[in-house]
Amino acid sequence: MTAEAMSSRVQTQIPTPVQKDYYYFFRSFVAGGVAGCCAKVTIAPLDRVKILLQAQNPHYNHLGVFATLKAVPKKEGFLGLYKGNGAMMIRIFPYGAIQFMAFDSYKKFLSTQLGISGHIHRLMAGSMAGMTAVIFTYPLDVIRARLAFQVTGEHRYTGIRNAFQTIYLKEGGISGFYHGLTPTIIGMAPYAGFSFFTFGTLKTLGLTHFPELLGKPSLDNADVLVLKTHVNLLCGGVAGAIAQTISYPLDVARRRMQLGTSLPDYDKCLSLKKTLKHVYTKYGIKNGLYRGLSLNYIRCIPSQAVAFTTYEFMKQILHLN
Template structure:
């Protein structure tokens, strides 16, 4: 028996080069080699840094897709916002045709690189911040009140604007420039960054920030409140989580959010564009010297003066100049950005 046992032991030793080392529960080796532990949601969660990074990237991609899709309408709208040209559907078409004649089809996307450079961090920060603020304000985002959603959206918008405002300013100045030939083209970016001065100053990089912040607080708050509320209602109707609502529900919620937000805060958006592009408009109606790149205009120095000037020139309808175009591009942009963000969250496996 002892010989047989020894023989069996030796055969077992030959068939297994090393004995199996016992795994102590809770040890690092247990976590490395036991896949069943990965099924525990608490242990499978991303770290805070990874989670926020995923949200930033997902939001940036969503914003870039949306802005690129509406770039032609956006550039045309800015030209009308910052000039004294009469706004109507016919003139919009004429202006877009003129852009194509002067600059080619690519001209419709002039300044879009600057737009994407701005909107990627802007949208990323805004979407990520909204999720973070929701978590801060309520342990259960699904049961948040309208006031909490409004506050989270407003705070997210203000955070994104404060970080990325200079890029928005540069993009607006590039969009209204109509002279890009020869040596002028090489100076355009420098003029857009410096505001036509000899050097870069913080004051110039944040020109028009006040109306932007004043506008973004209700704008982002209303947009996120509307979309979040509609998406939450859709999730109840379809018996899904808010993240997994059908595509048509996501698109509808985003479109309505864009329409409501754009309409309710448009005059401040108009003021912001006027203050941002002072001295850069070259329509021939504003008496801007295209060779200098900048002409001081007193009525752009504050929100009240700008509002008064626009009202004096064009009446109450002047404060909503270009709004009908926003009724097209706004819902489209929000529909794309909110929908893409949700699908990016699913793709990146971002937890709620």
């Protein structure tokens, strides 16, 4: 083989910049998906209780958070705490994957193309990433909410496939899968934005001012500092708590709109404005707009802690640093 032929062969084996970008995005996609699944499995029982309380399920409406956690296994068995979790896993992998991948992409775009940097580009990138992930995976979120709201012995849907068919045939086709999309997008913007913003800011401050105390070399790049695992968990938990406090009423409205005809008063929850007004008028702020918030703190803190920590770990495993 001539030197010219060998040179040509080597050049064809070197990944082009476009191929490198696709490979990077694929690894980022996988890292985000794994992070999302790990986070949701951790708090699946709390998610089920949250839906039951937010939507005032008649079987558990008189109970509090911890009483409901005890009552569900007694009435529906231990697996009742994981009802709807199959649909959640089908949804959460692409959701987490798209969200984390989109965040990195938006952050890079805002910084390089628009010249927006500092703390503000984290907030903007996080908001856009959250909305992007919601739009792509929303129908699965609706299915999961419907299945989780069911109580054993009173099933309207026999499973994920049946729920898809029933909603499509009886609730206006494709549009039936997008009930509550408006409050979800409106709520996701501040939630995802402040979540990524808070975590990124805490991470930057920690590694800048206390690198030896809070940081350690990355597994895939010794020149890059990453937060220690317990610090990652703490920063992720704080980020989740702040984000949830800001966006919670919109989350309540979203769940009620998603459940649609599963609720007796669904005709009063056809729009964001009507839903918020109805919940506030009938149940008030504490028992309506912020019902289940204590549970949400319990679930969102470990969820976000695990999500960010797993993603940071997967970035090292998949050589994203």
